[in-house]
Amino acid sequence: MTDLHLSLDRSAGRLAAQIAAGFRAAVRSGRLTAGTRLPSSRDLARDLDVSRGVVVTAYEQLTAEGFLIARRGDGTRIAPLARPDEGAAPERPATAHGPGAPARPDGPAPVYDLTPGRPDLSAFPRERWITAARTALRTLPYDALGYPDPGGVAVLRAGLAAYLGRVRAAHADPGRVVIMNGVAHGLSALLALLRGAGHGALAVEDPTSVRQLPMMEGAGLRLARVPVDGEGLDVAALARSGARAVLVTPAHQYPTGVVLSAARRAALIAWARRVDGLVLEDDYDAEFRYDRDPVGCLQGVDPDRVVLLGSVSKSLAPALRLGWAVAPPAVAARLREHRAGTDLGAPVLEQHALAEFIAAGGYDRHLRTMRRRYRARRDALAAALELHLPDARVHGVSAGIHLYVELPAGCDEDAVVARAARAGVAVAGARSMWSAERARSAPPALVLGYAGLGETRLVKAAELLGQAVTHGADG
8 A cells, every 4th residue: 555645744843743643543534444554664754755764653653552563574554453433532541651640631642652651562462462362262171261269260370379479579379369450459459458447547658659549548548648768668657657558669669769678678567567557569660670689579578467469561561451469368368258249350261361371481581571672761761861851860760661850950840741742742740649748849850651662762752851841941
């Protein structure tokens, strides 16, 4: 196909964005259908009389959004899941950015999306996942297709227990593992159990996830914000809060990227034992570490005081809605009862596919690949920020898929976010993640996700972001 009827307004600039918008419109109108093969980037660039890099940028953006799929030997095609709109335009779903960044507002997709929490969705291992799913289906007995064990299928619980023991130093056995529909689902269930057990308060980190706050507030527990500093959660302040349950992200604190220090880890476990408390450990970003040795999970230190929460949302894709809680036996039993009384358990076929994917080594191979890819992107963005924002302070570089960037003193955080958006760069400001009290003294900062863009585009995004900061300072 050489005539795609893409019209460009060269005087308006942002040609890559115009090309991407043209493809989206063609898919939504039904003019381009799933499976349609597109011209190579070189051929389309020649047809449109633009540089090949412009077309590559457009193709990369559409691939990340799920409109296109590229396979070696088969070229670039309209993705199988791309469908035309029917009737009125559907409401655009809110996009989750990390455990706590706000949803991206409605409007055209940004050219450079640096909002945090989104993995590289184009890297989902489709073929290996299909192989795992086929193997699971071929060997699955018919009686396994009935209503599942509300705690999760046995083969997945066993596989996760072995994996988490090996990789995260967790004290896990299948009886402690309960399959959940992601970390948010596990947290929601645990909050209901805490309230039922007489807990009146939950301590949470400050700063923390703004996306999780409404859910936690809706659970009927008083939220006690506990400061985070350079060593992680301030355990002395936690002790003064009056709470006996706390939610922490010790492996890579969201959003600051701080790793809970050894001294604080010991103090936190001592606090839980002293007050007969419970630690809810969100193992956020634990799979992705680059410049430091792995840090074992807190649950492995005291498995009777800590519930480990994890999922495949960042390592594979949020759409799978597969996660887990590794809990003390009594808590695990109550979680299974909760699932039995609310939703009867997680989808069975996806659980068996993940179990096969882990057992066959596909999960380990995928994580190794993504660590290399994300490290290269982290390096590119950090170097570009040093060049274009030399007065900024970058935190959280040793792990995860986002950076916490303190802006130069005197910057207006909201204005920088708005100017960046006008330049096609979507970023999340950090102020809303702090409590009202601490937000007044917190330096202006951005939380930048880098997983979804290639190195070249990250460098350009950093350049535009630097201009957004500089122009504000000049003004």
